Amino acid sequence: MTIDTKSYGDVITDCHEREDSNFILVSLRLRMPAPIRLRELIRTIRTARTQAEEREMIQKECAAIRSSFREEDNTYRCRNVAKLLYMHMLGYPAHFGQLECLKLIASQKFTDKRIGYLGAMLLLDERQDVHLLMTNCIKNDLNHSTQYVQGLALCTLGCMGSSEMCRDLAGEVEKLLKTSNSYLRKKAALCAVHVIRKVPELMEMFLPATKNLLSEKNHGVLHTSVVLLTEMCERSPDMLSHFRKLVPQLVRILKNLIMSGYSPEHDVSGISDPFLQVRILRLLRILGRSDDDSSEAMNDILAQVATNTETSKNVGNAILYETVLTIMDIKSESGLRVLAINILGRFLLNNDKNIRYVALTSLLKTVQTDHNAVQRHRSTIVDCLKDLDVSIKRRAMELSFALVNGNNIRGMMKELLYFLDSCDPEFKADCASGVFLAAEKYAPSKRWHIDTIMRVLTTAGSYVRDDSVPNLIQLITNSVEMHAYTVQRLYKALLDDISQQPLVQVSSWCIGEYGDLLVSGQCEEEEPIQVTEDEVLDVLEGLLVSNMSSPVTRGYSLTAIMKLSTRFSGVNRIKKVVSIYGSSIDVELQQRAVEYNALFKKYDHMRPALLERMPIMEKAASNGPTEVAQTNGEAEPSALDSKSLPSVTQPTSQANDLLDLLGGNDVVPVIQTAPPTKLLEESCWTCWGIFLCQVGQFLLLSHPCPSPSPPSCWTALAHSPSLMTSLQLFHR
Numbered sequence: 001m002t003i004d005t006k007s008y009g010d011v012i013t014d015c016h017e018r019e020d021s022n023f024i025l026v027s028l029r030l031r032m033p034a035p036i037r038l039r040e041l042i043r044t045i046r047t048a049r050t051q052a053e054e055r056e057m058i059q060k061e062c063a064a065i066r067s068s069f070r071e072e073d074n075t076y077r078c079r080n081v082a083k084l085l086y087m088h089m090l091g092y093p094a095h096f097g098q099l100e101c102l103k104l105i106a107s108q109k110f111t112d113k114r115i116g117y118l119g120a121m122l123l124l125d126e127r128q129d130v131h132l133l134m135t136n137c138i139k140n141d142l143n144h145s146t147q148y149v150q151g152l153a154l155c156t157l158g159c160m161g162s163s164e165m166c167r168d169l170a171g172e173v174e175k176l177l178k179t180s181n182s183y184l185r186k187k188a189a190l191c192a193v194h195v196i197r198k199v200p201e202l203m204e205m206f207l208p209a210t211k212n213l214l215s216e217k218n219h220g221v222l223h224t225s226v227v228l229l230t231e232m233c234e235r236s237p238d239m240l241s242h243f244r245k246l247v248p249q250l251v252r253i254l255k256n257l258i259m260s261g262y263s264p265e266h267d268v269s270g271i272s273d274p275f276l277q278v279r280i281l282r283l284l285r286i287l288g289r290s291d292d293d294s295s296e297a298m299n300d301i302l303a304q305v306a307t308n309t310e311t312s313k314n315v316g317n318a319i320l321y322e323t324v325l326t327i328m329d330i331k332s333e334s335g336l337r338v339l340a341i342n343i344l345g346r347f348l349l350n351n352d353k354n355i356r357y358v359a360l361t362s363l364l365k366t367v368q369t370d371h372n373a374v375q376r377h378r379s380t381i382v383d384c385l386k387d388l389d390v391s392i393k394r395r396a397m398e399l400s401f402a403l404v405n406g407n408n409i410r411g412m413m414k415e416l417l418y419f420l421d422s423c424d425p426e427f428k429a430d431c432a433s434g435v436f437l438a439a440e441k442y443a444p445s446k447r448w449h450i451d452t453i454m455r456v457l458t459t460a461g462s463y464v465r466d467d468s469v470p471n472l473i474q475l476i477t478n479s480v481e482m483h484a485y486t487v488q489r490l491y492k493a494l495l496d497d498i499s500q501q502p503l504v505q506v507s508s509w510c511i512g513e514y515g516d517l518l519v520s521g522q523c524e525e526e527e528p529i530q531v532t533e534d535e536v537l538d539v540l541e542g543l544l545v546s547n548m549s550s551p552v553t554r555g556y557s558l559t560a561i562m563k564l565s566t567r568f569s570g571v572n573r574i575k576k577v578v579s580i581y582g583s584s585i586d587v588e589l590q591q592r593a594v595e596y597n598a599l600f601k602k603y604d605h606m607r608p609a610l611l612e613r614m615p616i617m618e619k620a621a622s623n624g625p626t627e628v629a630q631t632n633g634e635a636e637p638s639a640l641d642s643k644s645l646p647s648v649t650q651p652t653s654q655a656n657d658l659l660d661l662l663g664g665n666d667v668v669p670v671i672q673t674a675p676p677t678k679l680l681e682e683s684c685w686t687c688w689g690i691f692l693c694q695v696g697q698f699l700l701l702s703h704p705c706p707s708p709s710p711p712s713c714w715t716a717l718a719h720s721p722s723l724m725t726s727l728q729l730f731h732r
C-alpha cells in the first residue's frame with residue numbers, strides 16, 4: 001500500500017526544513033518497501049539458471065536482511081529469520097541471525113517463539129557460548145501456562161541443550177515428566193533422554209517419575225517412556241537390574257498390541273503401532289540378556305510375535321527382524337532359535353535387497369552358535385553369491401566360508417571356486433584367502449588340497465597373499481607320494497599361462513626339485529606326459545626372458561635351472577644359462593648367477609650335496625624376528641645394520657662338521673659365525689631360503705682371511721664379499 005507519492009529526496013528536504021530527525025526516520029520507514037515473503041524468495045531462487053545467479057540472489061537478500069536487523073523496531077524479524085533458515089538449508093552462511101533468534105524466543109507472541117526456537121535448534125549448538133543466553137528464556141517457557149510454549153522449550157532443550165543447560169533445567173523437566181498432560185509427558189520423556197546422555201549422574205533424578213510411565217494409555221507416552229527406560233538400562237547396570245521387574249508389564253503391553261483389533265489411529269499396513277512394538281522388543285532384548293528368569297518370561301510372547309506377524313509388508317518384516325535379534329540375544333529356547341533362523345531364511349528369498357542383506361548379516365552373527373540350523377539354508381545362501389548387489393555378494397561369501405566344515409567341504413569349495421572365477425577383482429583376494437584357510441583346515445586328502453590351491457593360483461594368482469607360495473611349497477614338500485603328480489600338473493599349468501606369478505614361482509620350484517620325476521614319467525595318479533629335458537629347460541629359460549616375470553620369479557627360475565644340473569644330463573647348457581646372468585642388471589639375479597658359477601668352477605664336487613632335494617619342512621608360525629617387507633610379491637631386503645652383525649670368532653670343530661655334511665673336508669675354514677646358524681633356523685623357513693643359506697654359509701667358510709682383532713671386526717666383514725652375500729641371504 002502506497003502512503004505518499006513524494007520521493008525520498010522531497011521527504012528529507014521537508015524534514016530538514018522542519019529540523020525533525022525523528023520525523024525523517026519515521027517517514028523513511030513508512031516509505032521503504034516491506035521485505036519479500038519466504039514463499040516469494042523460494043520462487044525467485046528456483047528461477048535461477050546457474051549457481052552464480054543463485055548466489056547473487058542470496059547475497060542481495062542477505063544484505064537486505066542485515067539492514068533490517070539493524071533497526072530497533074523490526075516488525076519483520078520473524079519473516080527475515082524464516083528466510084535465513086531457508087538459506088541455511090541451502091548451505092549458505094546464516095550465523096548472523098543467531099541473536100535475532102534469541103530475541104524472537106524472548107517475544108511473547110507464539111509465532112515468534114516458534115520461529116525463534118526453530119532457528120536456535122538449526123543455527124546454534126553447545127559449542128557456541130551464545131546458546132547459554134537462552135537458559136533463562138527456556139526456564140521461563142517451561143513454566144509457561146500454555147502447553148505448546150512448554151513443548152517448544154522441551155523440544156529445544158532436548159535437541160541442543162548443553163551439559164550446563166541440562167544441569168540447570170533438569171528439575172523443570174522432571175516436574176513435567178510427572179504432569180498429567182500426555183502432550184507434555186511424552187516430550188519431557190524424550191528431553192530426559194537427552195539430559196541423561198549429557199549428564200549421566202542426573203539419571204537417579206528421573207527414577208521416581210518412571211514408576212507410572214508404562215501405565216499410560218497414550219501410545220505416544222508409552223513410546224517415549226520405553227525409549228527413556230532403554231537409555232537408562234543401557235547406561236547403568238543398577239538400572240538394568242531395577243527395571244527387570246517390568247518385563248511382565250512390557251509383555252502384557254506387547255500382547256495387547258498384537259491381539260488388539262483395528263485402530264485407525266495407530267494402524268500401519270494392518271499392524272497396530274509397529275513403532276511401539278519395535279521399541280518394546282528392543283527393551284526386552286536388553287532386559288533378557290544374560291538373565292534366565294527374564295528370558296523365560298518373554299519366550300512365549302516372542303514366539304507369538306514371530307508366528308502372527310505378516311511378512312507381506314515391510315512393516316511386518318521390521319518387527320520380525322527385531323524379534324529375531326531379541327531371540328538370538330537372550331537365553332531363549334532352542335526351538336525358538338530355530339524359528340528365528342527360519343525367519344531369516346525366508347528373508348533371503350525376499351525381493352527386497354535390504355531385507356536379504358540384514359538376513360545375511362544376522363545369520364553371520366549366529367552361525368557360530370547355531371551352525372546346524374543355518375546349514376539348512378546353505379543352498380539359498382550360495383545362491384546369493386550370484387546376486388548383482390556387491391554388498392550382498394560380500395556377506396554371502398563371508399557366510400559361505402563360515403558354513404564350510406569337513407562334511408560339505410567338496411560341495412562348498414566347488415561353489416566358491418566357481419564364484420572366484422566369475423567375481424569382480426575386489427572379491428578375489430578375500431575369496432582366495434578364505435579358500436586357502438578352509439582347504440588347510442578341512443581338506444579330505446592331500447591331492448584334493450593341492451588341486452584346490454593350484455586352481456586358486458590359476459584363477460586368481462595375482463590376488464593371493466604373499467605367504468601362499470611358501471605355504472604351498474611346504475605342503476608339496478611334505479606330500480612325498482604326490483611329488484610326481486604335482487610337478488606334472490604344475491608343468492601343464494605353466495605351459496597354459498605364465499601371467500599368474502605365484503603359480504609360476506611354485507611351478508619353477510617344483511620343476512627344480514622334482515624335474516627328474518617329470519621327465520621319467522613316474523606319475524601314477526594320472527596319465528604321464530612325455531617331456532624331454534630340453535623342453536623343460538626351454539620353459540624355464542622362457543620365464544627368465546619373459547616380460548611378465550617379476551624379479552622374484554626370475555630368481556625362482558634361475559635357481560630351478562641350477563638345481564636341475566644334478567638331475568639332468570645337459571649340464572653344459574645349464575652352465576651357459578647361468579653364466580649369461582652373471583652380468584645381469586638385476587642385482588639379485590646377478591648375485592645368484594655369480595654364486596652358482598662359483599659352484600661350477602671351484603666346488604663342482606660339492607654341487608650334488610648342495611643341490612639335493614629339500615627335506616620335509618615344518619610350517620613356521622611366523623617369519624621369525626627378521627621380517628621382510630613384501631609388496632605385490634616383491635621382497636624388499638632389510639637394511640644391513642652393523643650393530644646386529646655377529647662378531648667374528650676363531651674356527652672351531654663345528655666348521656669341520658659342516659664341511660663333513662657338505663662333503664668338503666679338503667677346505668680348511670678360517671672363520672666361523674655362530675649366530676647365523678640360529679638365524680638360519682628362525683628366518684629361512686622357505687625352501688629357497690634354506691638352500692641359499694647353505695650356499696652362503698659354504699662360500700663364507702671357503703674364503704680364508706686373517707683373523708681380525710676385535711676393534712676391526714666390521715672392517716674384516718665389510719671386505720669379505722662372500723660373507724656379505726651370506727648375511728644378505730640370511731635376511732631374505
